[in-house]
Amino acid sequence: MTALPPRASSLPLLAVTGLEQSFGGVMALAGVSFQVAEGLIYAVIGPNGAGKTTLFNALCGFYQPSAGSIRFADRELLGLPPYRIAARGVARTFQNLQLFFNMTVIENVMVGCHLRAKTHLFAAALRLPGIRRQEHQLRAWAMEALELCELADRAGQPASALPYGLMKRVEIARALAAKPRLLLLDEPAAGLNDTETLALRDLIARIRDSGVTVLLVEHHMPLVMGVSDRLLVLDYGSVLAEGTPADIQNDARVVAAYLGGAVSYAV
Amino acid sequence: MRLAGFYAFAAAVALLPALFPDNYFVVVIGASAGLNVILAVGLNLLMGYAGQISLGHAAFFGVGAYASAILTTRFGWPSLLALAAGLLAAGLLAWGFARPILRLRGHYLAMATLGFGVIAHVVMVQATHWTGGPDGLAGIPPLNVLGWRVEGDLQWYGVIMAAMLLAVWLSLNLVDSQVGRALRAVHGSEFAAQMMGVDTARAKTQAFVVSALFAAFAGSLFAHQQAFVSPDSFNLAVSVELVTMVVLGGLASTFGAVCGAIALTLLQQGLVVFEDYEMLVHGALLMAVMIFMPQGLFVGLTQAVRRLGSALVGSKPPAAA
Amino acid sequence: MPEQLFQFLVTGITIGSLYALVGLGFALIYNASDVVNFAQGEFVMLGAMTAIALLNAGLPLLVAAVIATLLTVGVGLLLERFAIEPAAGASVVTTIIITIGAAIFLRGVALLLWGKDFHSLKPFSGDAPIQIGGATVLPQSLWVLGVTVVLVALVRAFFNRTLLGKALLACAFNRTAAQAVGINVKVMLRLAYGLSAGLGALAGILIAPITFSSYEAGVMLGLKGFSAAIVGGIGNPMGAVAGGVLLGVLEALGAGLVSSGYKDAIAFLFVLMVLFFEPTGLFGHKASERV
Numbered sequence A: 001m002t003a004l005p006p007r008a009s010s011l012p013l014l015a016v017t018g019l020e021q022s023f024g025g026v027m028a029l030a031g032v033s034f035q036v037a038e039g040l041i042y043a044v045i046g047p048n049g050a051g052k053t054t055l056f057n058a059l060c061g062f063y064q065p066s067a068g069s070i071r072f073a074d075r076e077l078l079g080l081p082p083y084r085i086a087a088r089g090v091a092r093t094f095q096n097l098q099l100f101f102n103m104t105v106i107e108n109v110m111v112g113c114h115l116r117a118k119t120h121l122f123a124a125a126l127r128l129p130g131i132r133r134q135e136h137q138l139r140a141w142a143m144e145a146l147e148l149c150e151l152a153d154r155a156g157q158p159a160s161a162l163p164y165g166l167m168k169r170v171e172i173a174r175a176l177a178a179k180p181r182l183l184l185l186d187e188p189a190a191g192l193n194d195t196e197t198l199a200l201r202d203l204i205a206r207i208r209d210s211g212v213t214v215l216l217v218e219h220h221m222p223l224v225m226g227v228s229d230r231l232l233v234l235d236y237g238s239v240l241a242e243g244t245p246a247d248i249q250n251d252a253r254v255v256a257a258y259l260g261g262a263v264s265y266a267v
Numbered sequence B: 001m002r003l004a005g006f007y008a009f010a011a012a013v014a015l016l017p018a019l020f021p022d023n024y025f026v027v028v029i030g031a032s033a034g035l036n037v038i039l040a041v042g043l044n045l046l047m048g049y050a051g052q053i054s055l056g057h058a059a060f061f062g063v064g065a066y067a068s069a070i071l072t073t074r075f076g077w078p079s080l081l082a083l084a085a086g087l088l089a090a091g092l093l094a095w096g097f098a099r100p101i102l103r104l105r106g107h108y109l110a111m112a113t114l115g116f117g118v119i120a121h122v123v124m125v126q127a128t129h130w131t132g133g134p135d136g137l138a139g140i141p142p143l144n145v146l147g148w149r150v151e152g153d154l155q156w157y158g159v160i161m162a163a164m165l166l167a168v169w170l171s172l173n174l175v176d177s178q179v180g181r182a183l184r185a186v187h188g189s190e191f192a193a194q195m196m197g198v199d200t201a202r203a204k205t206q207a208f209v210v211s212a213l214f215a216a217f218a219g220s221l222f223a224h225q226q227a228f229v230s231p232d233s234f235n236l237a238v239s240v241e242l243v244t245m246v247v248l249g250g251l252a253s254t255f256g257a258v259c260g261a262i263a264l265t266l267l268q269q270g271l272v273v274f275e276d277y278e279m280l281v282h283g284a285l286l287m288a289v290m291i292f293m294p295q296g297l298f299v300g301l302t303q304a305v306r307r308l309g310s311a312l313v314g315s316k317p318p319a320a321a
Numbered sequence C: 001m002p003e004q005l006f007q008f009l010v011t012g013i014t015i016g017s018l019y020a021l022v023g024l025g026f027a028l029i030y031n032a033s034d035v036v037n038f039a040q041g042e043f044v045m046l047g048a049m050t051a052i053a054l055l056n057a058g059l060p061l062l063v064a065a066v067i068a069t070l071l072t073v074g075v076g077l078l079l080e081r082f083a084i085e086p087a088a089g090a091s092v093v094t095t096i097i098i099t100i101g102a103a104i105f106l107r108g109v110a111l112l113l114w115g116k117d118f119h120s121l122k123p124f125s126g127d128a129p130i131q132i133g134g135a136t137v138l139p140q141s142l143w144v145l146g147v148t149v150v151l152v153a154l155v156r157a158f159f160n161r162t163l164l165g166k167a168l169l170a171c172a173f174n175r176t177a178a179q180a181v182g183i184n185v186k187v188m189l190r191l192a193y194g195l196s197a198g199l200g201a202l203a204g205i206l207i208a209p210i211t212f213s214s215y216e217a218g219v220m221l222g223l224k225g226f227s228a229a230i231v232g233g234i235g236n237p238m239g240a241v242a243g244g245v246l247l248g249v250l251e252a253l254g255a256g257l258v259s260s261g262y263k264d265a266i267a268f269l270f271v272l273m274v275l276f277f278e279p280t281g282l283f284g285h286k287a288s289e290r291v
C-alpha cells in the first residue's frame, strides 16, 4: 500500500454509481453517482440532512446500501465490512468525534497504523523479540503522522485532555497514519476558530500534495471553495450539481437552494 | 522501565513468606488471593480493556477445574495434560460462544453471559455421572509438575504465586502491544476501530478467549490445590465476585485488578468471623465504590496521589500509565 | 398425555405470571432510567418475607400484604434516591454493578433479619386442589393468575389513560424533551422505582404459598424476570409480560418433558437463542445505529 502504482489518469480512483440508502421512509441517498480522480480534493456539500454523512458511512461499509455500486481503484467496495475497506486504502474522520478517549494521543495514532504491521496474539503476550522492534516502528510511523499534523508535542497526553480543535486534528493524524489512498473528512472545520480553520486548510492541501485523494464534507464555504478541486452538491439525497468551484458558484440552482444569494468566496 | 511495577510486585510476593515464616495467613490466604488475581487479571482484559461485561466468568473457572478433576480421577491422566485439556476446552468453548455473544452490547451482553454462566452451573449440578453432581468430586491427586508433586501450603503458595506472576506479566505485555491497543480501541470507539482496520469481532473474540484461558488455568490449579471441586465454587455469586474484584481495583488497569482481587480476598477472610454480615458488607462496598469512585480504588487512589504529587512539585501531571 | 400437557401449561402460566410481573418491573425502570435493576428479584423476596413476618406477628393477611407492599415500595424509593440518583449518567457497566450491589445488600439485610431458613405463607384460600379438565389446579394458582391479570390491566390503563402514566412514558421516550415540557423527571424516576418495587412485592406475596421463600429466593426470580424483559424486547412493558408467560410455559414443559433439574438451563438456553437470532427481543422494535 505504500508505493502507489502509476495509474492511467482516465480511470477514476472512486466511482460511485446509483447509490441508494433509506431509513424507514427517509431516502437518505436517492441514487447518487459521481467520480473522483486520484490526487484531487473533492468536496461534498449540501444542507444538513442532505445525506453527506450517510454517503460516507455507505462508502466505509457501515451501512448496506440497497442499490448501486462503489468502485474503488477498480474494485467493488459494496458489501465489504469497514475493516476490509480500510485495508483497501480508505481512511476517515467522523463528524462526531470518535477518538479513543481511553488512550494517549500517540496510542490513538498507533491504532491508525494497525494495518501496517501484523502482531500475533501469542507473540505479543510473550513479548517475543520481534515485538520490541515492531513497537518502535509503529511509534515512529505514528510520530510522522503527528508531526505532519503539528501534534508531536502532544504525543504523550491523554486524548481526553486536549482542546476540541486538537482532538479533531488527532483524528486526521490517526487516519493519515494508515497511509490511505483516499481520506474522507466529515466536517473537519466544525467547531474550529478562524486560525484553526486556516491551519486546517493548509493541512488538507499538504495531504493532497503528498498524494492522498481527499473527500471533504464541509459547511465552511470559504474553506471548501478555496481548497477543493471539484465539488458535489447533494440535496435530499440527490446530486444537485457537480463541477469546479467556479461552476458551482455560478450554478443558479445551487445558489438558490443552498448558497443563498450571490456570495463571492475568494479566500 | 516498563515493568518496574511488576518487579516490585514479584519481589513482595517472594519476600512475604520469608518475612512471616510458617504463617498460615500468608501462605493459605496468599494462595487463594493469587488464584483470584489470575481470574481478575484475565477478566479485566475483557471487561476493562475490551469493554465487554461478563457475568458468567465462573463458568470458565469451572471448566478448568472440572477438566482437571475428571481427567485425573476418572481417566488417570497426568495432571499437566489434564490442565492443558482444560485450557483447550475452555478456549474452544469461549471461541465458539464469542461470535454470537459479543455481537451483543450492554444489557443484552450482560444477560447472555449471565445465562451462559447459569447453564454451565446447571450442567455441573445435573451431569452427576461426570461431575459428581452437587456433592462434587473428591480425591483429586496433587499437581505433578514433571515429577515434582506439589504438596503442602508453602509449595502451593510458590506454585500459585508463580502462575499469578506469569498471568500478570502476560497481561501487561498484551495490553502494551498492538493487540492490546486494538482491544482498547474497541472499547474507546468501535466505529473508529473498524475504520482503522481492526476486525472488532475478532479482537473481542480474542479477549474473550484469553480471559477464558486465564480462568481455566486458575480452575485447574484450584482443583488440585483443594483436591476437591463442587458446583458451589462456580456459581453466579462467584461470577459476580470476579466482576467486583475487577471494578473494585479499577477497570482497564492490570494492577487495579490485582489490587481488587487481593482486597476482596482479604475482606472475605476478615468477614469470616462475621459470616452473616458478609453479604451486607459486600453489597454496600460494591455500591459505594461504584457511586463514589467509579474508576476503582486503585486507579482512583493513584490518580489522587499523582495529583497531590504534582500539586506539591508544581508541575504538570504526567500521562496516565 | 394431553391432560399432562395441560397440567404443564397451567403450572407454566402460573409461574410465568410471576416472571411477567417481575419483567414488567424491569421494563418500567428501564424505560424511566435506562437502568437494568438487578435488585428487582430482591423486591419480590422482601415482599414475601415481610408479609410472612407480619403474618406471624399476628396481623391479618390483607393488612400484612398491604404493609409489606408499602415497605417494599419504600425500599425501592430509597434505592432510587441513594444508589441510582447519585450515579446519574454513569456507564451501563457501572449501573449494572450498582444494582447488583444493591441486590446483594438487600439479601444481606434479609439474612440478618430472618436467617437462612425457608419460610412459607398459608395459601389465601386453602389448599384443596380444584379439578379443571384433566389438570389439578391449586387455588393459589388462580389467585396468582387473577391478580396478575388485574395488575397488568391496571398498569396498562395507567400508561394509556392517566396523565401521570403518559408523563412517565414521555420520560422514557426522551428525557430532555420531557423535562422541557415541564415534567419533573426526578419524580417520574421515583415513581417508576416505587411502582416496580410494589409489583415485585405483590408477586412475592402471591408466590410465597406455592414456593418457599428465603433470603435467596429473589435471585432466580429476578433473573427470570430480566429474561422475560429481554425476550419481550427490553423497555416494552407488555412485551415483558408476554415474555414472562412464554418463559414460564417453556420452563414447565421442559421440566415435565425433559428433566426438572435442567429447567433453568432450558429457560436460559431459550433466552440465549432469542438474543442470538432476535437480539432486540421477540416483541421489540429495531433501531439502526448512527455513526
Ligand SMILES: Nc1ncnc2c1ncn2[C@@H]1O[C@H](COP(=O)(O)OP(=O)(O)O)[C@@H](O)[C@H]1O
Residues within 6 Å of the ligand: A023, A026, A027, A028, A046, A047, A048, A049, A050, A051, A052, A053, A054, A055, C288, C289, C290, C291
Ligand atoms: N442511522 C440512521 N437512522 C435513521 N435515519 C438516518 C440515519 N442516518 C441518517 N439518517 C437520516 O438520513 C438523512 C441524511 O442524514 P445525514 O447523512 O446525517 O445528513 P448530513 O450529513 O448531510 O447532514 C437525514 O434525514 C437523517 O435523519
Ligand SMILES: [Mg+2]
Residues within 6 Å of the ligand: A052, A053, A054, A095
Ligand atoms: Mg453529517
